[in-house]
Amino acid sequence: DTEVTQTPKHxxxxxxxxxxxxxxxxxxxxxxxxxxxKAKKPPELMFVYSYEKLSINESVPSRFSPECPNSSLxxxxxxxxxxxxxxxxxxxxxQRQEMNTEAFFGQGTRLTVV
Amino acid sequence: xxxxDQPTEMTATEGAIVQINCTYQTSGFNGLFWYQQxxxxxxxxxxxxxxxxxxxxxxxxxxxxRSKGYSYLLLKELQMKDSASYLCAVRVDGNDYxxxxxxxxxxxxxx
Numbered sequence: 001d002t003e004v005t006q007t008p009k010h011x012x013x014x015x016x017x018x019x020x021x022x023x024x025x026x027x028x029x030x031x032x033x034x035x036x037x038k039a040k041k042p043p044e045l046m047f048v049y050s051y052e053k054l055s056i057n058e059s060v061p062s063r064f065s066p067e068c069p070n071s072s073l074x075x076x077x078x079x080x081x082x083x084x085x086x087x088x089x090x091x092x093x094x095q096r097q098e099m100n101t102e103a104f105f106g107q108g109t110r111l112t113v114v
Numbered sequence: 115x116x117x118x119d120q121p122t123e124m125t126a127t128e129g130a131i132v133q134i135n136c137t138y139q140t141s142g143f144n145g146l147f148w149y150q151q152x153x154x155x156x157x158x159x160x161x162x163x164x165x166x167x168x169x170x171x172x173x174x175x176x177x178x179x180r181s182k183g184y185s186y187l188l189l190k191e192l193q194m195k196d197s198a199s200y201l202c203a204v205r206v207d208g209n210d211y212x213x214x215x216x217x218x219x220x221x222x223x224x225x
Contacts (some may be wrong), residue, residue, distance in 0.1 A: 040218075041217065045213065045214070091183060107154055108156050
């Protein structure tokens, strides 16, 4: 199993809504990542979890709140988002953060904030 | 931060060869990755270089020169399905091991 599974695939939410994006992998990877990608732009790193602990927060606004319940799951809780937060949100995992191993990406959640 | 430069667009004919260049300026270089991304899909891993030289994997090859801060991805025997964005990504050493992406090169393969 070399898959990173993200749900939902598409999400439309209002600016006052609270929603969560979910990510799951069963490859035994100990590093998991959230990236944000706008159209025709490269993925931008948001958060990194290493061994279930938050190791990198790229100065992301607090309306995005990550959570790593266990080594296989990564959530991104969304609250009071703005229309400019509309983007493709990609989850990725790699064997360990400090190892030079490839990152496997999920298919992403396409988020639209209205 | 890292400065990662790659051309915005390239067009080539089916069956041809295309070379996508990537230059980077960074301290603590710890590996360079190439990813392929089709429109609306997730990036998929193509290759990894950390030492100077050429890595060949089927129709795709990647080259790295650490002293020049330069890499290229070579796509041979182009197929229509190779039309995609190709992302160069650099990993740096230090207290964090972040993967920073270039803006991507959109390759269009014509019949």
